[in-house]
Amino acid sequence: MLYSIFKRRRIKSKSIVFVFLTCFLIWLQSSDKRPKQALKKSNTSHTENFNLKYVNFEKQNQTLEQIISNLNTQYKINNFHFIKQILQEEQAESSKISNNSKINYPYPVPKFLVILIQVHSRLDYLKELINSLRETRHINESLVIFSHDLFDKEINKLIESVDFCATLQIFYPFSLQVYPDKFPGHDPNDCPKSIKKEEAKLRKCINADNPDTFGHYRESTIVQIKHHWFWKLNYVFDKLEITKSFKNLHILLLEEDHYVFQDSIHIMRKLTQEILSEVDIVSLGYFKGKNQLFDPKSLKSVMC
Secondary structure (H helix, E strand, C coil), X not given: CCEEEXXXXXXXXXXXXXXXXXXXXXXXXXXXXXXXXXXXXXXXCCCCXXXXXXXXXXCCCCEHHHHHHHXXXXXXXXXXXXXXXXXXXXXXXXXXXXXXXXXXXXXXXXXXXXXXXXXXXXHHHHHHHHHHHHCCCCHHHCEEEEEECCCCHHHHHHHHCCCCCEEEEEECCCCCCCCCCCCCCCCCCECCCCCCHHHHHHHCCECCCCCCCCCCCCCHHHHHHHHHHHHHHHHHHXXXXXXXXXXXXXXXXXXCCEEECCCHHHHHHHHHXXXXXXXXXXXXXXXXXXXXXXXXXXXXXXXX
């Protein structure tokens, strides 16, 4: 399996370095190892009975935008007792590193692992991912953050039921659900994706003069995925109090339709000792078309 690994010192200012690994996690789009019945509804939206403007949540007079803002600023880590002592030790070590510029890699203690999962609407896939995490060694020593671009009570309830590790839910505040009919969601005056530039100018649709390098115009559904990806990283590195000051931090990026081996965290720790001591983010490899490709000429690979 291919993995891209990002070297990070600050998301906004440092370039991201790709290193691709083989094995250690598996990607399941429609895996024949998953229960077939569980996957039948995996692409079904869970918003049929969901009011886009108001949510039957703790305070019914709040808009969805207000609820998400409150959840992101007044967050609660469930099962915090799993990592309380680990965090105290890590913060003490991070303080030492910050005050001593001569400390070299690898760090004297294992990196604290945050598993950061991007979640949309595929509940049944998410159940399978959570089941795989349940069986993963050392998962109780990690913080699992679920980053949503959809506020769905059924999905939220599933995550709240996790009892084997510390978890946190955060919510992308600029989603299509929050802005269904205006920017950054879909604006009625957006240029159609494949319209010619000349016709776009005649229509005077938004950003008609600036199609992308392929001659296409903005698609809000695709843009949301990209912006959500960057937002969640910035949130963990720059906004989340318990992680933003860490110097000894590892982020493993997953998505709702991924699946992990039982030794994933163990292998990651081993790799840290060998080649990942200066790496902060590990992510699944890239995709081209419908197939995942590996080019040994342009990528550095490591067999594990």
